Amino acid sequence: MSATGYRPDIDCLRGFAVISVIAFHYDISPFRSGYVGVDIFFVISGFLITRIIHAEVQTGTFSFAAFYRRRARRILPAALAMLCVTLLAASVILLPGDAVSVAQQALAVLVFCSNVLLWSQQGYFDAAAITKPLLHTWSLGVEEQYYLLFPMLALAAFALRRPLMLASFAGLCATSFLLCVIQTRLQPAAAFFLLPARVWELALGALLAMEAPPAPHSEWLRITVAALGWIALGAAVNLFSPHTPYPGTAALLPCLGAAAVIWANPSPSKAVLTAVKPMIAVGLWSYSLYLWHWPVVSLATAVWGPPSSIQHKLALLGACTAMALTSFYLIEQPARQAQSPVTVRALVASASVVLLASLAIIGLAGFPARFSPQERTLAEFISYDHQSAYESGTCFLDPGQTFEALQPSCLAKGPRPRILVWGDSHAAHLIPGLKRALPQASLLRASLAQCVPHAEAGQSAACADFNRRLPLLVRELTPDIVVLSGNWTRTAMTPAAQASLLATIKAITDNGSKVVVVGPSPQFDRPLPHLLIAAKRFGVSTDGHMLDGLGEVDGFMRVLLKDSARTDYVSLLALLCPAGDCVLQTSDGAPLAWDGGHLTAQGSELAGPRIVAASPALAAAASAPQLTANSAN
Incomplete structure (x- = not known):
């Protein structure tokens, strides 16, 4: 020693x-x-x-x-x-x-x-x-x-x-x-x-x-x-x-x-x-x-x-x-x-x-x-209970769950128009808004945390299995429209990811369904309620806090999908952040997001009608007469 x-x-x-x-x-x-x-x-x-x-x-x-x-x-x-x-x-x-x-x-x-x-x-x-x-x-x-x-x-x-x-x-x-x-x-x-x-x-x-x-x-x-x-x-x-x-x-x-x-x-x-x-x-x-x-x-x-x-x-x-x-x-x-x-x-x-x-x-x-009453109201969103709005554990699965955990009610065939929402948490947070904007549609939901809606390197085994089985589910459910939404990052710009996303879209459209791809959500460098309260208390500017790279990914995906048959691309950034100036609060004062980028129910209900209006396929579905389940089949 x-x-x-x-x-x-x-x-x-x-x-x-x-x-x-x-x-x-x-x-x-x-x-x-x-x-x-x-x-x-x-x-x-x-x-x-x-x-x-x-x-x-x-x-x-x-x-x-x-x-x-x-x-x-x-x-x-x-x-x-x-x-x-x-x-x-x-x-x-x-x-x-x-x-x-x-x-x-x-x-x-x-x-x-x-x-x-x-x-x-x-x-x-x-x-x-x-x-x-x-x-x-x-x-x-x-x-x-x-x-x-x-x-x-x-x-x-x-x-x-x-x-x-x-x-x-x-x-x-x-x-x-x-x-x-x-x-x-x-x-x-x-x-x-x-x-x-x-x-x-x-x-x-x-x-x-x-x-x-x-x-x-x-x-x-x-x-x-x-x-x-x-x-x-x-x-x-x-x-x-x-x-x-x-x-x-x-x-x-x-x-x-x-x-x-x-x-x-x-x-x-x-x-x-x-x-x-x-x-x-x-x-x-x-x-x-x-x-x-x-x-x-x-x-x-x-x-x-x-x-x-x-x-x-x-x-x-x-x-x-x-x-x-x-x-x-x-x-x-x-x-x-x-x-x-x-x-x-x-x-x-x-x-x-x-x-x-x-x-x-x-x-x-x-x-x-x-804190002022308004600041206290914003602060309550820090502990926001997203589970009910996102249908956690049933239609939106946690990382530890597998495809089998999807509840039948999430995939029940209803009257047409029939719309399937597929993706990760950035698909789940659209559900409250799409339900409000498409009240006559049958909205089917299948999302898994940390799982963008196409095959991607580094995905978990549960995610890879989920994405393999969703095209089969599309064939079974025959939805009129499939909405794809995910936490799109620069990874989506790699050649492998491009090919995988395009192959997923082709598999859906070959089945007769239309596709709507919803682009990146606004995401901020800290929970949005924190930013809004800091702006009120300390005079911090709310500008310049959106994460870098989102605009680049959004523009890339728009170009990638512009010639895809039967496919609409909806830029959520363009709808919620026109000219880079993001809508941060809804008309009732609720923050658009409760953390750095997941929408509150109020934020989703603000975004939903805008998404529908920006997509010809969804806009047509919103105005189409409802068919009964029997006649739809």
Whole structure:
């Protein structure tokens, strides 16, 4: 076992990890998968904690009380300060429901289970990550749970002979990794947030601390291994996309890269140490930087929206750095000193402030009196119940459901004109409006979340099966019109997607049905009720908040389908955002959408008649005399 002396390379790793995470969250190139920085932190923690415990056990100085006291002084003072400031800011800036959510997350942090709470809140329509200022505390929950459990397991392992001890650590690592791979496929949220699927990353560091692979003896080998480790880390922060299943096997790259750097432990020259001094400094500040970076960008987004320009990103980075350095020099560093006056009473008092503030926010429902009646009405749409309007679970299926879950009532043949709506949630949100605009039509509904209405790369097995069976359903139901609607993105512009969409349309029209393709819905960089309230409270402009690329996709699809036989293309952007000026509220004051892009029932009823009027096929159906079911067949 190596000595527990200072390792500048580990601070370099910490600096790299926190820079990666911050750059990813602040959308600063080139760290497009910078979230892997958290995995690097886990490997480092596993290494350092195991090394410390083993060294103290060998010298007979290990004490549970001393271990937990050091961990508390290391973690809690700065974390409690961040919680206090975040709760205060949330109670001033955020909507009542969001403020209550922050308070609940703060309580979870106090009992070391914020990762469990955040895991339980995951879902298809869950609030966007950026609206949760304490989302980043999930990783603290994982580490804190590890700190609580690992010392007892480590002491039991250290009592074994070395081969059995190493085998126990290796077995723990392998078992957790296998669980991680399986859960990433079957329960991705659990794999990401919960300790069991993350233990292997910590155990990997523990194996390094126990010198399971003997330390390399030659300096050239150390340098080579360290260089390969840094290359792996550089690849890891750029290689993965939002669609990469994670952690799973993908997490091997950053974890093994970090492990290689730690294992190599080269002896750096003075020139190298001087060159990496800035990175070492960032590593020393990494905990405070990590604590403050996410609340800063989350709360700023609640007011101004996601940072879009380099000036905005640099301003947020400056604010984050200022808060972190203040926290580091005034709270974190003094608390870690042996002579620090930080005591159990001081920590309990600080935690009590967080506890009482959180309970007050929850008990008083987020202080709704801060808002005007109109703002409170808009805020209610944040927790909008879309399930009834979208017919969730029956005609609009959740990601875990399959074609068989479609209820017969959704596909019942009624009088003509008979219209089938096929797509994903962006088809389901049209139903209230189409029902109102086509009262005499039989409106059939078949939609599946996260499943555009044609074959596309990366679709789930349930989606692929759904899209294979819908053309057969069209043949069986013989609808007069099939409405195709989906969350169209730039993916629709790829040659494969073009061919797939055109083939789907041809299969429908060959059956004798007409097709109406409804283009992209207006989508915004944050939930529309948030934007409307920020405009009223803080004077934020509502212009410039529509997502980039929608107009390009809309124009592309219009050109692609203009010569398709028996097919109408309806530009929802042209109907709802003429000249780029979007209709944001209906005549009764309801927001057009309840999140970033899914229509409210009122928004759908605004859009429905416009869609019908813009499609010759639907307009003809709206004015056609209704036929009985018998004569229609």
